[in-house]
Amino acid sequence: xxxxxxxxxxxxxxxxxxxxxxxxxxxxxxxxxxxxxxxxxxxxxxxxxxxxxxxxxxxxxxxxxxxxxxxxxxxxxxxxxxxxxxxxxxxxxxxxxxx
Numbered sequence: 376x377x378x379x380x381x382x383x384x385x386x387x388x389x390x391x392x393x394x395x396x397x398x399x400x401x402x403x404x405x406x407x408x409x410x411x412x413x414x415x416x417x418x419x420x421x422x423x424x425x426x427x428x429x430x431x432x433x434x435x436x437x438x439x440x441x442x443x444x445x446x447x448x449x450x451x452x453x454x455x456x457x458x459x460x461x462x463x464x465x466x467x468x469x470x471x472x473x474x
Contacts (some may be wrong), residue, residue, distance in 0.1 A: 381406070395452050395459070396423065423459040426451075432465050443468075 381389075386402035394400050426437035429449075433440070444451035444458060449468060451460045 395454050398452075422462040423452075423454075424462050424465060426458045426460070429460045429465045433469060 383402065386405060390400050390402045390405050393405070424432070426440040426444075430437045430440045440449065440451075440460065441458060443449040444460065449460060450464050451458045453459075
């Protein structure tokens with residue numbers, strides 16, 4: 376099967392839409408990921424948590440999670456007016472026991 380190249384405008388729009396879930400994603404990185412993927416499960420997937428979920432994992436309140444984000448001790452991103460935190464960052468904080 377012959378695959379047509381993805382138009383640059385579509386690549387840029389796709390990278391922009393995916394950027395909250397894959398920080399630092401560029402159209403070139405997206406193409407590289409698509410080309411190197413043998414299957415959908417080969418693409419890295421980063422799960423995001425709400426402040427409530429992150430707080431539950433860390434044993435703290437969601438307000439404290441928001442403060443950690445504001446203090447830049449925990450990465451977070453507002454999506455649709457609600458904070459989302461990468462699950463890997465919460466797990467890393469748990470392992471480091473920096474609270």
